Amino acid sequence: xxxxxxxxxxxxxxxxxxxxxxxxxxxxxxxxxxxxxxxxxxxxxxxxxxxxxxxxxxxxxxxxxxxxxxxxxxxxxxxxxxxxxxxxxxxxxxxxxxxxxxxxxxxxxxxxxxxxxxxxxxxxxxxxxxxxxxxxxxxxxxxxxxxxxxxxxxxxxxxxxxxxxxxxxxxxxxxxxxxxxxxxxxxxxxxxxxxxxxxxxxxxxxxxxxxxxxxxxxxxxxxxxxxxxxxxxxxxxxxxxxxxxxxxxxxxxxxxxxxxxxxxxxxxxxxxxxxxxxxxxxxxxxxxxxxxxxxxxxxxxxxxxxxxxxxxxxxxxxxxx
Numbered sequence: 001x002x003x004x005x006x007x008x009x010x011x012x013x014x015x016x017x018x019x020x021x022x023x024x025x026x027x028x029x030x031x032x033x034x035x036x037x038x039x040x041x042x043x044x045x046x047x048x049x050x051x052x053x054x055x056x057x058x059x060x061x062x063x064x065x066x067x068x069x070x071x072x073x074x075x076x077x078x079x080x081x082x083x084x085x086x087x088x089x090x091x092x093x094x095x096x097x098x099x100x101x102x103x104x105x106x107x108x109x110x111x112x113x114x115x116x117x118x119x120x121x122x123x124x125x126x127x128x129x130x131x132x133x134x135x136x137x138x139x140x141x142x143x144x145x146x147x148x149x150x151x152x153x154x155x156x157x158x159x160x161x162x163x164x165x166x167x168x169x170x171x172x173x174x175x176x177x178x179x180x181x182x183x184x185x186x187x188x189x190x191x192x193x194x195x196x197x198x199x200x201x202x203x204x205x206x207x208x209x210x211x212x213x214x215x216x217x218x219x220x221x222x223x224x225x226x227x228x229x230x231x232x233x234x235x236x237x238x239x240x241x242x243x244x245x246x247x248x249x250x251x252x253x254x255x256x257x258x259x260x261x262x263x264x265x266x267x268x269x270x271x272x273x274x275x276x277x278x279x280x281x282x283x284x285x286x287x288x289x290x291x292x293x294x295x296x297x298x299x300x301x302x303x304x305x306x307x308x309x310x311x312x313x314x315x316x317x318x319x320x321x
Contacts, residue, residue: 001150003243005192008161008185011154015057018090020046022159024166024298029269034285037296039170040266041163044274044304048110050231051159051182051302052083052146058155059144060087068093073141075099075121075128078107079231079303080146085116096141098132104230104307123224125235147181148237157185163298164194173298174281177201177210177251178232180240182302187247197298201244202280204229205253210236214244214251228314229259231277231303254283260318262286266301276314278302 025040043051060072071094074084081097088095097116099108100123111118121131136143145152159182160173173190175183183201190199203210204227209220213236222235236244262279265286266272281299285292315321 003150003154003157003188007154008157008189008192011058012158012161014061015054015155015158018047018057018087019053021162022046024163025270025272027270030265030282033265034289034292036285036292036294038282038285039167039296039298040270041159041298041300042272043159044272044278044301048079048082048086048114049303049305050079050083051156051300052079053086054158055152055155055181056080056083056087056144058158059149059151060084060091060093062151063142067142071095071139071141072144073097073132073136073139074144074146075132076146077103077230077233079305081116082107082110082114082305084144085111085114088116089114094141096135096139098128098135100128104305105309106307107305110305125221145237146234147179147184148239150239152181153185153188153239153243155185156182157189159300160186160189161193163300164189167298169194169296170197170298171295172198172200172292173300174200174202174284175300176229176232176277176280176302177203178277179234180210180236180244182300183249184240184243186300187243187249191247199247199249200284201249201251202284203232203251203253204259204280205255207232208253211251211253213241214249217245228256228310228317229277229280231275232280252284252288254280254287256317257319258283258287260314263314264318264320273304273306274301275303275306278304
């Protein structure tokens, strides 16, 4: 399936009544540190605290009404789980959420607060998929994949679509990379609505499966490494891999220490709450200052669901203790 410019603008119209138009913030202090012109697209202010609400609403609203009576189902470690449960609650349907036992507590509680029916499993992708298959068989709910789903990708593309209507002609737009849903959508929105902007995906150095996959032309499975950017532990799938490959999206990897440093830089200088997965974009600028010097750069802050209990751990990684 080819996603068109009209698909993205139509998705934006469809989901607009249900989501926030998120702001773009700047910070003079961080601009001076990086010697660049940074524009932070604050999806941490989105419904449920992440961009995932965009895709969740678009996917559910694209399902046949008769099918929706059985509910929707997915597997997710956090933000997609919360977004799908929230969208289902808002649209008055059931949601069945398979989550790994080691999912962040704050994200488990979020799903519960949106009436999501949680089934726990082991942390491997195989365990998630096997458990989900059982849930779907038992409930006949419609499976909505966290990112390997064209309606999800169209919904996620609306973040960049919205950004390009707020900030004209950035040189770059940097996006966190896990399974590739938001990066795939951004690459398409950029091609159609800001073609002179270069798209770069960013993932943790210890979770570089997407970097290796695109370099070698085949999908490597994630081993679920223990990166603090817990939302970026997933692997590319067929659809996201194809879109990123077709659009020649570049991938940068960043160190854990830099991710932690970027987290505190944003919290302390911008006074906003972000999660480690969101700040890999700033980490990439910090590690590649010469390349980005003097450039106009969009940074997608993908979420703000920060586990406060882990702040001491993050401070240690950042070298603040």
